[in-house]
Amino acid sequence: MSTRTEPTKLNDEPGHTIPRLLRHYPKSFLKLILVGFLLAALPLIFALIYSAVSIDRLANQSRETVYQAEQIAHGSRVLVNEVSAMERSVRLSLILGDASLLKGYFQAHTKFESTAENLATLSLSADQKLLLNSLSASERTIFQQVESARQSPKELNKWVGDFIPLLDAARNFLAQGFVPIEREVNAMQEMAGRARQIVIWQLLALIPFAVLLALGFSVLIARPIRQIDEAIRHMGQGELSQTVTVEGxxxxxxxxxxxxxxxxxxxxxxxxxxxxxxxxxxxxxxxxxxxxxxxxxxxxxxxxxxxxxxxxxxxxxxxxxxxxxxxxxxxxxxxxxxxxxSILVGHKVELRPILDKVLQDQHLAIRNKGLRVDLACADLTIECDEQKIRIIVDNILSNAVKFSPLNGHINIRASQVNEHIQLDMLDAGPGVAPSDRDKIFDAFYQGHRTPQGHIKGTGLGLSIAREYALEHGGILELVEHAGTGAHFRLTLPANHTSSAA
Missing domain, CATH: 1.10.287.130 (Signal transduction histidine kinase, dimerisation/phosphotransfer (DHp) domain)
Structure with a gap:
């Protein structure tokens, strides 16, 4: 478990992209989620409410318009019918010379007046109002004349002809009754168009706003979860120097x-x-x-x-x-x-003497198992900490000797590849189990394939070797290859400036 990682701050900088008001967290995570969904949905709810109100207002106006139009049309037809009824009564009374037949006229006159009064209360156009007033005035003039000639029906002959222009005026008013209908329909269309434009603009404005709110609260919700995840990951990797700070x-x-x-x-x-x-x-x-x-x-x-x-x-x-x-x-x-x-003490050294010294130190263990070691190393110079490179090679070789079978074979090759020195070591042992490949360099880890009759190690050799390789700017890795045994490769820069670990 390592504590060498430099402390870093887990929490994000206070939201430059989040409004200040959004940084005041509720007391519980559940409340934060509920508030986030509520605020993100509010603009859309407002748009829906406004649309519902606009549609309801348009529906009410439509009903009112239809009612007004129906009242005007009905009243106009009643006027025409009553004028016709008044004319028939006067003509029958004149032809038969019977004044009692004017009773139908006076009934039609009463209905005409009440209908005209009702029409006057409706939303008529200016032309319709003038026409209605003219129609009512003409009808009252005829009524006065008929009233004066009520006892002598023959005098009605003078006024019968006045019903013709009155009937034409009533029919003209009936025709004019469709004008307010068209006007109201046009007004409703304009209102519907304005409502549609307002809804469109609201959606264009509120949907991005809702998206921004949703993104903002997603950040607020994800931030503490991400901080907890990072804290657990760092602790799992053994990086214990970082203070765990969770905002939320x-x-x-x-x-x-x-x-x-x-x-x-x-x-x-x-x-x-x-x-x-x-x-x-x-x-x-x-x-x-x-x-x-x-x-x-x-x-x-x-x-x-x-x-x-x-x-x-x-x-x-x-x-x-x-x-x-x-x-x-x-x-x-x-x-x-x-x-x-651990400090690097770097200087230029020959690689071959280091390998010979390690082989000499391991001579007794190699001879006891009857192993054959083939060493191929050109004249290579490397800038390094000689003691730590010797430890790296010694740990790799100890691992190869430990896992090699009796009378086995170990192959060591060293060469220069571009600006790097590459050391390959292959043994004839059982190799590394697939389940151990990702853990073989972990401290204190013991692989599943342990040789019989050998003292169990500490599980630190390969871990220390890799750490020293990393300090030199290199890498120690397990290389996949065909055949039995394990193949370890050490790659180091030929020139490495001395530095503290």
Whole structure:
């Protein structure tokens, strides 16, 4: 687990693209979602309400127009009918000389007057009003004349002819009754056109506004979720130096505080683990050095010759102490990487002597398994930290030796490719399981394919080797190839400026 990543701010800068009012979060995430949907829907709801009101107003005006037109048309027909009825009554009274027949005239006259009064209250055009007034005046003149001649029906002969222009005027008024209908229809069409234009402009204005509101609230809703996701991802990658800050509703901010508390606890545990590894490694290194030196003296016969059985036991003791010292050095190197105390000391060195030195250190393990090592290395010069490059090669070779079968074969090739030095190491072991490929360089990870009869390692060798390769600006990778065994490739720049890790 690494804590070396530079702190970065998880929360976004306060919304340059979000209005200030939108940055006042509700107390809960659910309320934020409801407010967002409500505000995004309000413009469209307003447009729908306005459209409904406009349609209702247009419908009311249509009903009123139809009613007015029907009243005018009905009244106009009544006027024509009553004028005709009055003329018939006068003519019958004149022909038969019976004054009692004028009763129908007076009834028609009464209905004519009431109808004319009702028409006068309707929304008539100016021409219709003039025509109605003229028609009413002519009818009243005839009525006065008929009233004066009521006792002598023969005098009605003088006024019978006046009904003809009156009837023509009534028919003319009936024809004029369609004019307000056309006028109202045109007015409704204009009103409908204006309402349609207003609705269109409202939609053109409100739909983008609703979209902007939806986008704004999407950002507000997605921001705390994204911050929580980033915090979990960083903690999952072991990057514990970043403070978890979540902006949003109160419940999500509380969740962010819990995540930050978890981060601090993990960081404390990581620091405790590193201190433990550092202390235990230092405590074991001193006595182990004494054990190794003593076993070496026994094997070399400095304190006296040993019989074959004693010498075999001494070699086992020496070999295992060497392996144990390698593990302790791995723990110390890993501890230095985690506490950022690893420093590159770069200078130009020959690559071949480094490879020969590593092979010499691994000679005992190679000979015990009867392995054959083929080394192909041209005269290559590289600017690097010699000790760390030796550790990289030693860890890769240790891995190859550990997994190689008895009497197996290890192939080492070094060459220069453009501005980079490329080192390939292939063994004849079981290779890396597909499920282990993405985790093989993780610290403390142990693959599924563990060789029998071998002391279990710490799982730090390849992790440290990759970290050192990255410090040099290079890469250590597992290369897919046909056949058995594992193929590791170390690629380093030929010239690398010395720098702190």
């Amino acid at each position: 509703p109160q419940d999500l901010r509380r969740l962010g505080g819990r995540l930050d508390w978890m981060r601090r606890r993990l960081l404390e545990l990581e620091e405790q683990k590193i201190r433990f590894l550092r202390h235990i490694s230092h405590e074991l290194k001193t006595p182990l050095t004494s054990i190794r030196e003593g076993a070496d003296l026994l094997v070399e016969g400095v304190i006296g010759e040993l019989n074959p059985e004693q010498k075999h036991v001494a070699k086992i003791l020496l070999g295992n102490s060497v392996q144990l010292q390698v593990h302790i050095e791995d723990l110390l190197n890993y501890s230095a990487l985690q506490t950022e105390k």
